[in-house]
């Protein structure tokens with residue numbers, strides 16, 4: 341595998357100092373008290389970054405583990421759960437809820453727009469008998485971004501707990517857990533943190549802990565049981581041996597985020613310039629509203645195929661971009677501009693190659709993508 345530019349919406353380019361940190365000498369994470377301090381400090385960095393004193397836990401497993409752990413830890417057989425969906429990950433939560441005996445009610449909204457808050461508020465007026473609700477912040481297959489700062493307080497006003505999938509938005513968008521009253525929030529290392537695949541991070545509110553501790557039935561999982569983490573520091577005990585090298589990488593990735601104080605603004609600026617570029621050059625954005633700052637999604641021009649675009653980008657230009665899956669399979673192309681991907685240089689390279697690719701495949705553009713991008717980026 342030689343040095344491809346990985347411009348997908350996760351996994352992303354891995355920062356060099358993160359790669360180096362993963363090769364540091366290791367310890368026995370079960371027996372070394374210093375490791376418990378290190379783990380705790382790393383979790384506290386996550387809390388600080390997301391404006392909360394709620395604890396975070398780091399779980400060994402890719403981001404999907406967080407979604408399942410949230411549902412496993414909250415759901416009791418017969419529990420009613422509202423699954424708020426306008427994308428593939430949104431609908432996917434219903435499976436986790438059902439798997440643990442819950443009764444999901446799917447609340448569906450437009451697949452090309454963000455969740456309409458007024459419509460949701462009207463629905464909740466007569467339908468609010470739910471233990472918790474699930475919502476995806478950035479539903480990556482379409483790139484739609486939902487306003488959790490409005491949705492979660494609204495749910496909370498009915499006493500409904502929230503499970504938020506922020507895997508694709510965390511560190512690309514500012515998230516304020518306290519203000520937005522989020523209960524369980526899931527992230528992962530391989531998106532805007534620019535670390536390799538392998539860890540889930542999950543923030544847990546006191547209300548969520550209360551709900552877990554006051555279940556009538558035990559949590560039907562060991563690996564997904566978040567209560568197993570609650571007293572790790574006091575008891576100096578983890579439910580399983582922690583992947584110390586992965587966490588070394590995560591700690592450095594978090595330091596990178598702390599030091600890069602302009603990161604959220606850069607995501608906003610690059611995302612906006614990318615969207616404007618695509619439109620001005622004659623491509624069609626997939627969404628009508630709710631654009632995420634971490635990924636841009638455009639429809640595959642009818643004259644060519646998604647597969648041909650991806651292949652030429654990979655083979656001729658050594659750049660990986662993404663198609664999508666499910667109902668969007670073959671229909672859209674996704675450019676991931678999150679974390680390490682999200683620099684002017686990386687986007688300029690990617691758009692230059694994309695322009696060549698589209699031109700080669702017979703798609704005529706109004707202007708060179710990289711020229712339009714430079715124009716929008718410098719003007720903004």
Ligand SMILES: *Cc1c(COP(=O)(O)O)cnc(C)c1O
Nearest residue numbers: 350403404429478479480507508
């Ligand atoms: C990436 C991602 C996950 C984790 O899933 P993988 O596709 O297995 O990496 C979960 N939720 C969202 C919204 C994601 O973008």
